[in-house]
Amino acid sequence: MTDPSPVDRPSDPRLGGRQLQRIVYDAATIARRVGELGAEITDTYGSGDLLVVGLLKGSVIFVSDLVRAIRRPLQIDFLAASSYGAGMASSGTVRLVYDPETPLEGRHILVVEDIVESGRTMARLLDLLRQRGPATVEVCALLHKRIATALQEPVRFVGFDAPRDFLVGYGLDHAEDYRHLPYIASI
Ligand code: IMP
Ligand code: MG
Secondary structure, eight states, rough: OOOOOOGGOOOOOGGTTTOEEEEEOHHHHHHHHHHHHHHHHHHHHHSEEEEEEEHHHHHHTHHHHHHOOOOOOEEEEEEEEEEOOOOOOOEEEEEEEEEOOOOOOEEEEEEEEESSSHHHHHHHHHHHHHHTTOSEEEEEEEESSOOOOSSOOOOOOEEEESSSOOETTHHHHHHHHTTTTTSSSOO
16 A cells, blocks of 8 residues: 555544554445454354453454444453553553453353454463353454464454554554544554
8 A cells, every 4th residue: 555645645633633654444444344254253153152352442443343243142341451551662561450350151252352463462361361261262353463472372353464553543542542533544
């Protein structure tokens, strides 16, 4: 994809005058892919309870679209982990900030994440969730930078193989800004 010159960039009032590098996935592209992921997930699970666990806050927009594309019964919960401060570099430690302790025993757990980078966040959470006796645990990540060295297992459902840029929008933030952009852009 070519990088549009600043003059070609659509001005978006959501940005408050700030500049983005380029739009990497527009809203229509995301919607199409989320629909496909929903169908894939629908086809994967047979009988049994499905609990979709969204990781706060990055997955909120994605998970709300994704669950509406899954055509089977399910329940929704959330977990919050924090591996980033206000900057763009991972701090290396994964902290659980919110853990609702929903019973997971015997249920199919689908963890929904905005983006997998080092894989540390996911590896830590999968360890934790597996201790609670679920029937299965799978991950659905909208974006995967394909540089994860901390995650031993493959991510079952991936929306897009993402560029290694820092991305914002559709739930992804930089210092809590930009989560509400309906597209994903690099900054
Ligand atoms: P990991 O633990 O290194 O895989 O990082 C995953 C977490 O870091 C995600 O849940 C995001 O919150 C955050 N993150 C990683 N890359 C990006 C990015 O490009 N933009 C915004 N957040 C990111
Ligand atoms: Mg984040």
